[in-house]
Amino acid sequence: MDVQSSTPGVVLKYVVSPNDFTRAGEASSNVKNILKQMGISPDVIRKVSIAMYEGEINMVIHANGGDITVTITPEKIEMVLRDDGPGIPDVEKAMQAGYSTAPEQVRSLGFGAGMGLPNMKNYTDEMKIDTVLGVGTTVTMSVYIS
Amino acid sequence: MTVKDIQSALKATVSSGSEYLDTEITSAFASDMMSEVLAFSRGQSVLITGLCNPQVIRTAEMLDISCIVLIRGKEANEEMIRMAEARNVVILQTRYIMFSACGILYNLGLDGGII
């Protein structure tokens, strides 16, 4: 992790390793602890934690890992999850609750129910997916602080 | 009720967080799918699950769940215990199946909720 503190906010950067299901969630866990130390409200922390954790899991199970940049300003917490994975062919379909291409092995690990992207949408105030097939996906999410 | 009451009702063993057995508990969530827990839990402090991997501890951490009940005789591995201890999370292990574990705790007054 790499912390840059400057105006206009705190910037946190993480690398998410591929195929390491045991470590998936480490970045989200670190962000949660930092937000707690900063005295951010529990409601905001909960939303950020859930959305980022689901996004981090997706990077591990669908996209060979990637990197995450979190920017904390007085107004909002922005998370940018970037990967060089296969991309998402049909974003609208992927956003539907229950839609999943995850193999059975991922389901047996407690994920792959097709609820990740809908959860991320529900727990954030803004969410945008930029994806190019064969190039990668960038998911940008924001949770407002006030 | 406290974590200790849950432990005795489910004849459970404690594999992490034995110093937190006095924690007050008011509601619980039960599922084997962590995305479901992340989607629908609303501040419940116990997670009853048959899933047994480190992501159970992570899910509890993200949701501030203080006690995990592993059912059907599942046993936490070293990694899970290490993570749970670091996060002050209690892990209980019981041989009851999901249905029975939930029924016993519901009878004792533990609430769940409706989405």
Ligand SMILES: Nc1ncnc2c1ncn2[C@@H]1O[C@H](COP(=O)(O)OP(=O)(O)O)[C@@H](O)[C@H]1O
């Ligand atoms: N970062 C990603 N890269 C490629 N595909 C993705 C990514 N995130 C999600 N997807 C696709 O969108 C689908 C739905 O995602 P999600 O709602 O999180 O459900 P799940 O992860 O349980 O399959 C996935 O099954 C996968 O096909």
Ligand SMILES: [Mg+2]
């Ligand atoms: Mg997912």
